[in-house]
Amino acid sequence: MATFPGLRLLLLVLAGLALCMISTAVDPTKQPTPLDSTTKGPSTLTIPSQTPTSSNTDKKKDGSSSIKNPPNGTKTDHSCTYKVIEREKNSSIAFEVKITSNSSRTNYTVEYTDTLQNHTETMWSGNELSLLIPFKMLKPSRKYTVHVPNCTSTGNTWFQGELTEKDIKVNLTGTDQKKVCFETEWNLPEKCFDVTKANACTNQTIFKEVNYTGVNITLPPAEKLYITFEKWIPTKFTWVNKPENCENISIACSSTVDKSEAVKVKPGQKQDLKPSHNYSCTGTYHYEPCVGCKTVNISTHLLVNIECDMRNAIVLKPSNKSILATWNVNQTCHTPNFTAKVTCNPKKSEGKNAMKPEGDCNLSPTKSCNVKSLDYFTDYTCQCNDTDGYNFCKNNNKAKTLPGPPGKPTNVVVVIKSNNIIQVSCDNKEWHGNKKLFHAKLDPEYKWTKLKPNETCLFSFENLYYLTTYQVTVYAENDGIPSEHFTAPKTTEYNSGAVLGFLGFLIVVTSIALMFVLYKIYLLKRDKSRDDREMDDLLPQTTLLPVEPIAADALVEAYRKKIADEGRLFMEEFQSIPRIFSNYTVKEAKKADNQPKNRYVDILPYDYNRVQLSNGGRHDYINASFIEGYKESNKYIAAQGPKEETVGDFWRMIWEQQSSIIVMVTRCEEGNKTKCAQYWPSLDRETEIFDDYVVKIKGEENCPDYIIRRLSLMNRKEKSAEQDVTHIQFTSWPDHGVPGEPGLLLKLRRRVNSFKNFFSGPIVIHCSAGVGRTGTYIGIDAMIESLEAEGRMDIYGYVVKLRRQRCLMVQVEAQYVLIHTALIEYNQFGETEIPLSDFHSTVNTLKQKDGSDPSLMEMEFQKTPKFKNWRSSNTALSEENKKKNRSSVVPYDFNRVPIRLEEDDGRGSDADDEDEYSSDEEDEMPTKYINASFLDGYWCPRSLIAAQGPLSDTVEDFLQMLLQQRARTVVMLSDCTENGQEFCSQYWNDEKKEFGEMSVEVKETETFPTYIRRSLEIQHTKRKESHTVQQYHFLKWAGNELPANPHDLIDMLKTIRQTGGYKNSRENRGTPIVFHCNDGSSRSGVACALWNLLDSADTEKLVDIFQVAKGLRKERPGMITSPEQYQFLYAALEAAFPVQNGEVKKETASPDTVQIINEETALISAATEDQEGAASSQPAQQQADAGVSGASVANGDTGANKDTGANKDTEAKKDTGANEASESSEQTEKPPSENATNGPTVTVEV
Structure with missing residues (x-):
């Protein structure tokens, strides 16, 4: 390397360049x-x-950085x-x-x-x-x-460092704040939630790390607040969309007029706001999920103004000396927070200077005050002046104080009018009421004497003792309140003209004159008996009218014409028929030996067709006549009711004529007078012997209108087999008049004809005289046969024919009219009675339809008369009673259930008293109104009550009705509230509860699958005695037109009949059973119909749904109004009496042998929808003409009322040539009292 200096230099340059690049790679401006x-x-x-x-x-491992030097590399x-x-x-x-x-x-x-x-x-x-x-x-x-x-x-x-709630920030986002996010300054991700109603206001944990548990926060509400208020005072605010887990919000309301009027409330708490005042209210939810992160959820402004109708805020309840004022505001302001002063001033009286007292009182919230020291029976105008400036008391209310005791009689003058006559006169200026009566009394001899209301005070006491001092007492009375008595002594004077000898002479002369008169009467009777034949010859023979037979389709129109003008044509037709045809002799009946055998001296059989006994000679006579039927000779025997001495002859006639049916159209005793001797054995004796004949009773079947006895007859002198005789006694013919329901006689006819056989002899029919009722039944039977054979009937001609065979047949005009109404009933409706043995097969036939044509059952329902406005309902529709009606269904006046007032409250009602409220005219006894009607049961009239479910204001009246009528059973057919509508105010409570003067307590409760039975104890708070009622609350009708399963209703009714003793107890049958529903008709009508049908089925093994529905419609509006209800009755009876082995399954109930006598006098009405014309009425009472031989009928049967409910009687015409009254005039038929409602009425609907 040393040998290459250039290479070394190159490496150094590259290294320096690399360091510079590293140094510039770091941007000092970046974070x-x-x-x-x-x-x-x-x-x-x-x-x-x-x-x-x-x-x-x-x-x-020591944590030192891997970068040793700064980036410039300088050390x-x-x-x-x-x-x-x-x-x-x-x-x-x-x-x-x-x-x-x-x-x-x-x-x-x-x-x-x-x-x-x-x-x-x-x-x-x-x-x-x-x-x-x-x-x-x-x-x-x-x-x-x-x-x-x-x-x-x-x-x-x-x-x-630790994360705290102060480090968290919240952010609400999304529509309606449905999303919330949470963030923090730490190196943690944002946490967001979608808020729903389910998780709103719930606790959540956020920012949870490995070694950190996180922070708990609360989620906000899911949406913007929505609040509402209730429109009444005190009002209540509601947080409508409040999630389940959220706490309540705060709501602030401020007046839009005066901002200083601020109110803070909480949802659900009541707050008194000023009525008719504008408030602006806002709901606020303060949301603080953590410390320092707050936010709010504010609702939209809500305008609140609660209007209060206070014009009639004060209700006045007067007494005799004071007026009680109470708040009666509407539901919006039921507890107004203000006070008022009530001032009552008397009405100014014209022509009177005396000032009436006035008064006032202060009325505080939710309380009442009494304006005292007022005058009796005075009109007051009461003004309410509120003290809070709301000016709510705008109208003046009027009230009249109740009557009080009148003042002491004034100007009392006691004078001696004659020697032994004291006359008292008086006056009174201060009555304090309307019903003004004066009473006077002489002590010690006379009882209290009172005048008629508003009659001048003038009393006269006659026939007093001479020279005797009497104490005269006089007082005034108003509405049962007496005044202070006035007393004064008075002495009679001496009678200077009294001569005892002269009085003795007068007594002798009077006695002689009386004996002379009695002797002349005896001579007249003897001459009458001898000269009967000559008197008969005096009768006109050309009085018959040319009356044409009536076609079936013209029967109703003919009836209308004859009944018009108070029944003028009926009267003319009837009076034109001779009572006795003189060309027929009655010699046998007038023989001396036979006269004691006649019950009435002028009701005698003609010789040519009398029934002759086989004794021969003078012992072959009996007061009985053969009568021809419709194209059948000797079909009937019309006989008088046997006397004690002729019972043997009567049975001889039955034996010889081989009669198997006896129809008895009377009772043995009526009106305390004997009508017929009992000629059959009782169940206790079983066997009776009458001369040569032995009569045994095999059985007796008691029905409401008739009694069927099965007798056997044996002749002791003959060895022939015994003869079976069916004895049918009709018991529903009233003492006076005719049956009000012609269907009863049609029913009797069906029973009689069901026992006929080909080999039996004539049907024996008798009443008391054997002419009036007997002729009526025969006329109905024969004319129905004519109607069926020819489609027409000659009623007038057949009655003439009857009179030619026995005198006085169809004795009075009302009986003649009854034949017409019975034929109308039969022609319009036919026979709708069904035996139980044929019920299921008959129902199947009725249900069958041919294409689009209605079924026979639907056609039968369409024939049911509607009876629109056939009776008045004035009491129910009066202004004071309209508020007591839950619906437009109100009772008629003639059969509404009255509630006695005050002194009569709590007193038991005689369930058998049928005449107490029988007319449309109001009784003198004051009563209260309740929406309830008496209905006729199967056994007894007025044994059922159909009532609407009581209102809150009529619960007291309802309980009073149960107490006064001594009702043992109440059947409730609706719930108190159905589909949000009140059907009945609850009139019972688990604990004792008072409604006015009545209290009720539930003593026992039993719950069954289809009904609840409650034992209620009812008591008048002013009386000690209590009354127990069994309430059966049916549960399977609520919300439906009809029960889904007819079995449920039938089973409950059967249970009531069995446990309540209604099947076998005569006492309970006459006690009303109360049915009530929402209107007292829609459901009660179905239940009452089934109640009567079950009785009919159990007793007679027969049902007549059409007649039951028709009868209920006549007694209360709204009964059985739909074909579905009508069909339900058939379905219910099918369920009640199922078929088993091809036959109707029989119940195991014990036979009923209690005789119930039904004296119902209800009106009948028959019509179809397609018939036209207004309702017409029966003619007024007509008495028969005086007849031959001076015999006259002084008292005849009456017709029915007109449909207006009024009775009009006309005097019977008397024969001026008659010398003596006949016995039959007093004993055969008698007119009803003025209030009676006997006789049939035919109502033809337009």
Whole structure:
């Protein structure tokens, strides 16, 4: 190499050039960059100008740098020291490396090492003797050791920092702030979350490192706040979109008018805001996930203004001397935060100078006040003046105080009008009420005497003792409140004209005159009996009218014409028929031996067709006549009701005529008068012997309207076999008038005809006289046969024919009209009764359809009359009662359930009293109204009650009704609330609860799959006695038009009938059972129909769905209105009586042998939709004409009311030539009382 100097020089130049290149490769303007490729962060960190070296990951074990010399390569002797200084936490610099040197050198190499990962970073100090290390290059919770090569440490040589919440920054991004990000000054990546309702306001851990547990933060709400408020006072705010895990927000409300009126509330808490006042409310969520990183979520401004209708805020409840004022604001402001003063001033009275007292009181929130010291029965105008300036009390309310005790009678004058007559007159100026009555009494002889309301005070006490001192007492009364008594003594005078002898003479003369009159009466009766034939000849023979037979399709129109003008044509037709045809003799009946056998002296059989017994001679007589049917001779025997002495003759007639059916159209006793002797044995005796005949009873079937007895008859003198006789007694013919439902007689006819056989003799029919009711039944039976055979009927002609065979057949006009109404019923509706044995096959036939034509079942439903407005509902529609109705379905006046007031509350009702509320006219007894109707049950009239679900204001009335009617069972067919609508206010509670003066407590509760049974104890708070009611709450009807499974409803009704004793207990049958639903008709009608149908099926093994639905429609609007309900009744009965082995499965109930007598007098109405014309009514009561021989019917059967509910009676015409009244006039048929509603009515719908 020495030999090549040029080569050596070349190598030196290259080495120097290389060093220069290395020196220029380092850019001193660049920031030091750590070699950790994972370091991220914003570029906002400020780092002094330094020149770092490249990172060196291959360090020596002693930690010295691999770079020994500075980049210029200059080697200089020097000494230096260094130390680590930790900076303030609020800056971005973590620590500073401070170098102290004895030379001018500035560019030092600084190494800091992560002791956890044994990783070293190298940086150049640059032109400074200080090197700043930012947090962005470090990780928290790690220890870093610092080393400056070739320098000696004089202080701290390491650094370790912790991450705190103050180091974290939060950033909400995205739509509706649904994304949140967190970052820090340390060398850590940014952490972001997508915020949802599920994770909102939940705790999360971020920046978790190897040896660092991280920081816990809370996520914000998922979206912008949305708040609402409730529109009432006090109001309540709601954070609508509040996530489940978030705490409540703060809500601030400020008045838009007065900014100083600020209110802070929390969601869910009630806040009293001023009514009719504008507020602007804002919800704020303060979000602070960590210390120092705060933000807020603010809702949009919400305008709040709560309107309060306070015009009728005050309710006045007057008593006799005060008026109670209470708040009655709407639901929006039920507790207004203000007070008021109520002032009541009396109405000015014209012509009166006396000033009435006035008063006032202060009314505080949610309370009431009493304006006292007022006058009785005075009109007051009460004004409410609020003291808070809201001017809510705008209207003046009027109230009238209740009646009070009247003043003491004034101007009382007691005078002796005659020697023994005291007259009292008086006056009263202070009545304090409307019902003004005066009472007067004389002590010690007379009881209290009262005048009619508003009658002048004038009493006259006559026939007093002479020279006797009486104490006169007079007082006034108003609405049952008496006044103070006025008393004064008064002495009668001596009768100067009294002569005892003259009185004795008058007594003798009067006695003689009376004996003379009685003797003349006896002579007249004797002459009448002898000259009957001559009197018969006086009857006109040419009075019959040319009445044409009526075609079936013209029957309704003919009825309309005859019933018009108060039944004038009916009256003319009926009165034109002779009562007795004189050309037929009655000699046998008038024989002396036979006269005792006649129940009535003027009801005698004609000789030519009387029934003759086989005894022969004078013992062959019985008061009975053969009657022709429709083209069948001797089809019937019309007989009088047997007397005690003719029972043997009666059975002889049955035996000889081989009659197998006896129809009895009366009861043995009616109106305390004997109508017929009991000629059959009772179940207790089983056998009775009447002369030569032995009568046994084999069985008895009791039905509501009739009793069927199966008898056997045997002649002791003959060896022939015993004869079976069916005895059918019709028990529903009222004492006065005719049956109100012609369908009852059609039903009786079906029963009678079901027992007929080809070999039996004439059907024996009798009532009491054997003419009125007997003729009516025969006329109906014969005319139906004519209708079926010819399509027409000659009712007038057949009644004439009946009278030619027995006198007075169809005795009164009402019976003549009844034949017409029965034929209309039969012609329009036919026979809809179905035996249980044929029920399933009949239903299948009714369901069959031919193409698009309706099925027979649908056609049957369409025939059901609607009875639109056939009765009045004035009470239900009065202004004071309209608010008590839940819907437009309201009860009729004639059968609504009344609630007695005050003194009668809590007193039990006689369930068998049918006439207490039978007319449309209001009773004198004051009553309250409730939306409930009496319905006729199968066994008893008015044994069912259909009611609407009680309102909150009528719960007390509902409980009073249950108590007064002594109801044992309540059937609830709806829930209290269905589909968000109230159907019934809950009138029971687990604990004792009071509703006004009534209290109710649940004593026992049983839950079943389809219903709940509750035992309720009802009590009037003013009385000790309580009443227990079983409530059956049906659960399977809620929300549906009909129950999905008919079995559910049928099973519950069967349970009620069995456990409640309604099947076998006569007492319970007369006690009303209450059904209620939302309107008292839609569901209650279906349940009531099934109740009656189950009774009919159990008792008679027959059902008539059409007649049951028709009857319910007549008793309450809204009953069985849809074909689906009608079809449901058939489906329910199919479920109740399933087919087993080809036959209807029989229930194992014990036979019912209790006799129930049904005296119903309900009106009947029959019509189809396609018939036209207005509703027409039965003619007024008509009495029969006086007949031959002076016999007259003084009292006849009556027709029905018109559909307006009024009864109009007309006096019977009397025969002026009659000399004596007949016995039958008093005992055969009698007129009803003025309030009776007997007799059929045909209603034809337009």
